[in-house]
Structure formats: C-alpha cells, structure tokens
Amino acid sequence: MSSTLTTCGCSCSSGPNLIFSCSGAADVGELADQAARKLNREGRGKMFCLAGIGGQVSGIVKTTEAASSILAIDGCSLVCAKKSLEVAGFTKFNHIVISELGFEKGNTDVSPKAIDSVVNDAMKFLQLECQ
Secondary structure (H helix, E strand, O other): OOOEOOOOOOOOOOOOEEEEEOOOOOHHHHHHHHHHHHHHHOOOOEEOOHHHHHOOOHHHHHHHHOOOEEEEEEOOOOOHHHHHHHHOOOOOOEEEEHHHOOOOOOOOOOOHHHHHHHHHHHHHHHOOOOO
C-alpha cells in the first residue's frame, strides 16, 4: 500500500486540514471524489480545489501553504493529485491511493459502503496529533 503518513510540524498550527481529491473519469476517481466530499460534509477537513493548485491560483496556493495538514486522495496509480501538489512545490502531505486499498479501477461500484471504507481509511490521516 502506498498510503503515506506525514506528521505535522507543530501543535500550534491553526490552519485548515485540506483534502485534495482525484475526480477522474474512472470509477476509482469518482470514489475518491465522493469520499473527499463526505469528509468535507462531516467537518473532518475542507475539500479544496486541485485544479487551483495546478493552475497556481494565488489564493488557493497561499491557503494550502497555511494548512495544518494536507491529504491527497488519488483514485489510481497515475497519482494525479499527488503529482499536482508536488509540481506546485508541496512535499509534506498525506496520500492515499484507492486502487491500492482493494478497489479495482474499472470494476468498482461507487456505493455508500465503498465511500465509507475510503473515509475510514482517510480518517487515520486526518486525526493526526501534532507533536
């Protein structure tokens, strides 16, 4: 599994916990997107605009720089969300690849059960205690 765990730098950070998601055309991209939206609705983090990162939109980049934590959720091994963040200069973030969590690209039902499974895995990264 290539999920990456990055701990926070300090406990005094007051920035948001941001979630960037693949929203690709494949079923696993849809699953990544739906899981990120559920995490956002539940107040676990704030889903943020990956296209804004890729487009270097200044306000989006500045907010991301101030984030307490960043979680990238990718659907497949192409890891577009991860690469987009890295190209923009972000290196400290947590990362989940859904196709490495037992979901098969092209053969995944984007059901409430599947969404909950990804949300539960993502929670490990969103509940980090800063040291």
